[in-house]
Amino acid sequence: MPEPFLSIQHVRKSFGATTVVQDFNLDVEAGEFISFLGPSGCGKTTVLRMVAGFEEPSGGRIVIGGKDVTGLKPNQRNIGMVFQAYALFPNLTVAQNIGFGLKVAGVARAEIDSRVAEMLDIIKLPASEFGARYPYQLSGGQQQRIALARALAPRPKVLLLDEPLSALDAKVRVSLREEIRSIQKKLGITTIFVTHDQEEALSISDRIVVMYGGKAEQVGTAFEIYNRPATRFVAGFVGTLNVLEGRLGNAGKVQVGSGEIVLREEPADVRSGDIVSLALRPEAIALGRRAGDDAVLAGEIADVHFLGSVIRVRVRAGDSIVSLDTFNNPATPPPRIGDKVEISFSSGDVMLLN
Amino acid sequence: MKINRFWSWLFFGVGALYFVLPLISTAEFSLKMRRGAYTPDAYWTVLADPRFQQTFTYSVLMALATIAFGVLLVVPTAYWVRLKLPRWRPVLEFITLLPLIIPPIVIVFGYIRLYNTSSWLPLTGSAMGTNLLLMFGYVILSLPYMYRAVDTGLRAIDVATLTEAAQSLGAGWVTILTRVILPNVAVAVLSGAFITFAIVIGEFVMAALLNRPSFGPYMQLLGANRAYEPAALAVIAFAITWGCMALIQFVSKFAPRAPGAQH
Amino acid sequence: MSLAWLGVMPFLLFALLFLVLPTMQIIVGSFRNAAGEFTLDNIVNLFQPSIMAAYWISIRISVASALLGCLVGFLMAWAMVLGGLPGWLRSPLLTFSGVASNFAGIPLAFAFLATFGRLGLVTLILRDWFGINIYAMGFNILSFGGLTLTYLFFQIPLTILIMTPALDGMRREWREAASILGASPFQYWRMVALPILWPSLLGTFALLFANAFGAVATAYALTGSSLSIVPILLFAQIRGDVLQDPHLGYALAFGMIVITGIANFIYIWLRARSERWVK
Numbered sequence: 001m002p003e004p005f006l007s008i009q010h011v012r013k014s015f016g017a018t019t020v021v022q023d024f025n026l027d028v029e030a031g032e033f034i035s036f037l038g039p040s041g042c043g044k045t046t047v048l049r050m051v052a053g054f055e056e057p058s059g060g061r062i063v064i065g066g067k068d069v070t071g072l073k074p075n076q077r078n079i080g081m082v083f084q085a086y087a088l089f090p091n092l093t094v095a096q097n098i099g100f101g102l103k104v105a106g107v108a109r110a111e112i113d114s115r116v117a118e119m120l121d122i123i124k125l126p127a128s129e130f131g132a133r134y135p136y137q138l139s140g141g142q143q144q145r146i147a148l149a150r151a152l153a154p155r156p157k158v159l160l161l162d163e164p165l166s167a168l169d170a171k172v173r174v175s176l177r178e179e180i181r182s183i184q185k186k187l188g189i190t191t192i193f194v195t196h197d198q199e200e201a202l203s204i205s206d207r208i209v210v211m212y213g214g215k216a217e218q219v220g221t222a223f224e225i226y227n228r229p230a231t232r233f234v235a236g237f238v239g240t241l242n243v244l245e246g247r248l249g250n251a252g253k254v255q256v257g258s259g260e261i262v263l264r265e266e267p268a269d270v271r272s273g274d275i276v277s278l279a280l281r282p283e284a285i286a287l288g289r290r291a292g293d294d295a296v297l298a299g300e301i302a303d304v305h306f307l308g309s310v311i312r313v314r315v316r317a318g319d320s321i322v323s324l325d326t327f328n329n330p331a332t333p334p335p336r337i338g339d340k341v342e343i344s345f346s347s348g349d350v351m352l353l354n
Numbered sequence: 355m356k357i358n359r360f361w362s363w364l365f366f367g368v369g370a371l372y373f374v375l376p377l378i379s380t381a382e383f384s385l386k387m388r389r390g391a392y393t394p395d396a397y398w399t400v401l402a403d404p405r406f407q408q409t410f411t412y413s414v415l416m417a418l419a420t421i422a423f424g425v426l427l428v429v430p431t432a433y434w435v436r437l438k439l440p441r442w443r444p445v446l447e448f449i450t451l452l453p454l455i456i457p458p459i460v461i462v463f464g465y466i467r468l469y470n471t472s473s474w475l476p477l478t479g480s481a482m483g484t485n486l487l488l489m490f491g492y493v494i495l496s497l498p499y500m501y502r503a504v505d506t507g508l509r510a511i512d513v514a515t516l517t518e519a520a521q522s523l524g525a526g527w528v529t530i531l532t533r534v535i536l537p538n539v540a541v542a543v544l545s546g547a548f549i550t551f552a553i554v555i556g557e558f559v560m561a562a563l564l565n566r567p568s569f570g571p572y573m574q575l576l577g578a579n580r581a582y583e584p585a586a587l588a589v590i591a592f593a594i595t596w597g598c599m600a601l602i603q604f605v606s607k608f609a610p611r612a613p614g615a616q617h
Numbered sequence: 618m619s620l621a622w623l624g625v626m627p628f629l630l631f632a633l634l635f636l637v638l639p640t641m642q643i644i645v646g647s648f649r650n651a652a653g654e655f656t657l658d659n660i661v662n663l664f665q666p667s668i669m670a671a672y673w674i675s676i677r678i679s680v681a682s683a684l685l686g687c688l689v690g691f692l693m694a695w696a697m698v699l700g701g702l703p704g705w706l707r708s709p710l711l712t713f714s715g716v717a718s719n720f721a722g723i724p725l726a727f728a729f730l731a732t733f734g735r736l737g738l739v740t741l742i743l744r745d746w747f748g749i750n751i752y753a754m755g756f757n758i759l760s761f762g763g764l765t766l767t768y769l770f771f772q773i774p775l776t777i778l779i780m781t782p783a784l785d786g787m788r789r790e791w792r793e794a795a796s797i798l799g800a801s802p803f804q805y806w807r808m809v810a811l812p813i814l815w816p817s818l819l820g821t822f823a824l825l826f827a828n829a830f831g832a833v834a835t836a837y838a839l840t841g842s843s844l845s846i847v848p849i850l851l852f853a854q855i856r857g858d859v860l861q862d863p864h865l866g867y868a869l870a871f872g873m874i875v876i877t878g879i880a881n882f883i884y885i886w887l888r889a890r891s892e893r894w895v896k
Binding site for chain 2: 619621622624625627628629631632634635636638639640641642643646689692693695696697700701702706712713715716717719720721722723724725726727728729730731732737738739769770773774824827828830831832833834837838841848851852855856866870873874877878881
């Protein structure tokens, strides 16, 4: 493993008696795109603000490029940051906003101008049209792109994005996040992206830190987080999850309602007779008996949602409600509520929650 | 951040000292009428003075009349402009700001010349006419506050929808104004009313130049001739102003909130 | 043709009769002689030394009390909104500002006489406890300094009331964005915060200036006729005490309108220049 570029070591933060971040550790490689994902109040923004220098850690240290920055003021850290919304200076034009960081650093006028033009080019807003505008004359998406350009103009070592898309409408959100990712890849800048939107985090990150209650619950790639959630919280927070309650019998057999599931691995720390929770992604479950599936449960259709290309069906099996997705097929009408059905899945897809 | 807080407390402390010292001094001075002891004698002297009672009553009545006329003038106008003539708003705002720019002494000077006994409208020819003219002057002085308060109050409610709803139920204009609009801006009207009251009760220059027996000229007269009673009067006047502002704060708690205005 | 404009006629008529026409009367009158003929004599007569001196001291008091009022009021509002003072201070300070900004006129003069007058509490305390005799040092409540000090009692709170919402509108993100882009606090104030607050500050100054320039009651109760400021001169003229020529009174009043008008014109002009970035 190469030397980490940004290293957050044993960082803690308390406000009075409440602890918002506890013993947070993370090593980020140069050029990596990391997302902090979690519900509001999980401490993700606080960690970001400590990296930026707006909050002072109660303990631990932060190292950027081999240099301990823990005690430095924000204006000494050479970090770029994009805020949630409307953080452009309203009294300055687009060009003045982008050039702000260079101007306060005392960069020559001509150099500022060429750098501003370069940044406007990168975010694909023509300088001739946008350079002289004021922020109020721009749409939300344009403002956030300018904010990105402003953050990147002084060539920072690290880019911090604090929910930069949350104030935008859905379509702009998707296109801008892809643009952010492609600019980040092009410039190769180490980036931390804070979001509460799992789809955002899953789609653009190299790695994701799922946070809850001031702690990192799991650090991993989108694939790992989604398919092998380390904790019950991660399993529940990322993606939709079906949870089946059952009683553990002998040899890894679990009795769920009228059916029975045989676990691939016998759980270590539970004894037979205990109630266990099994988790399944909707896309792992099939309506009817699917060839190769070794687990089958009987149930009744409780609910049908037509979502377009996908139909989400909710089936009552024993005491549990199970959601599953089937593709829309114009030739076959969707099931109706009250139909008696069977559902099947592979016991290899079952996650045991503890 | 710590340095910041030090400066904050410093500014605040110096400011607070400047504001508190005159209040303490005045209160202290007002209690010194009897040599060698703190007594409320100055207050009793003032309150027992028949001229105090007459002028104070006159000013209270004047304030109430000003409020009544001001409300009748401002509420329908502000409502109508919001509903039908939004493009006139800048004009109205400009007019209502003028009394802050043109000194009251200039306005009342104009009254004296324009409405004197030999003019087309000889308001100053009789006591009642002069009272009326003074009341109009006070309405003008309170216009910036009254209009702004009512206009802000109207912004918080959806004037057009309320009006259409009332019309669809068969209400006429008078009913709409008195039964629908006025109750909804009552808090704003009250705020404007209390400020008006505070302004009118102690007003000096208009009353003095129109020669009306109001509280302001009485205070001035007392100040020129007495030592301790003026301080007592200042304390009373401060208490009245404080009462008006406290009432504004109190009634604003019942104000309807503008949609989207959380702060 | 819609008749909706009829609805504002009562109001406009009232404003015309009791605000616009009286003011016009003064303006027109200052260009007329006793026979009703056009003349510039009244205006020319303003340029006699005693009247010029009165204007000059009025302007000085108004500028000084407006500047100091803006400065101190702004610093106090800043301390309250952004300076990290505890939140419970806010509501009492704003209420107090509402009271103090309306506590003008005669009672204010009484209060300051009881404080900084020859027998005022602060004067006595300074003399007896600290051995500082402010009157021996040249201070007089019936003077430029004394009147300015008194006017600040309503000028400062007025500034606090106007600047608090403006300071509330200063977003934390602006300061943080400036800081992370490498700006020092001073650079942030010079390049972002002050330009944003500038129009509000200008407006406050213009209002404070007019406020002090037209104030009669406080000065009259404080100084009688001993301090010759323009409003007091005009007051005495209207009462018929001094100045033989009645039309000079028109000119005096006209001069007041011109000066507050100029102050507000400068304000509107500067505001338009500094607010290009506002919708």
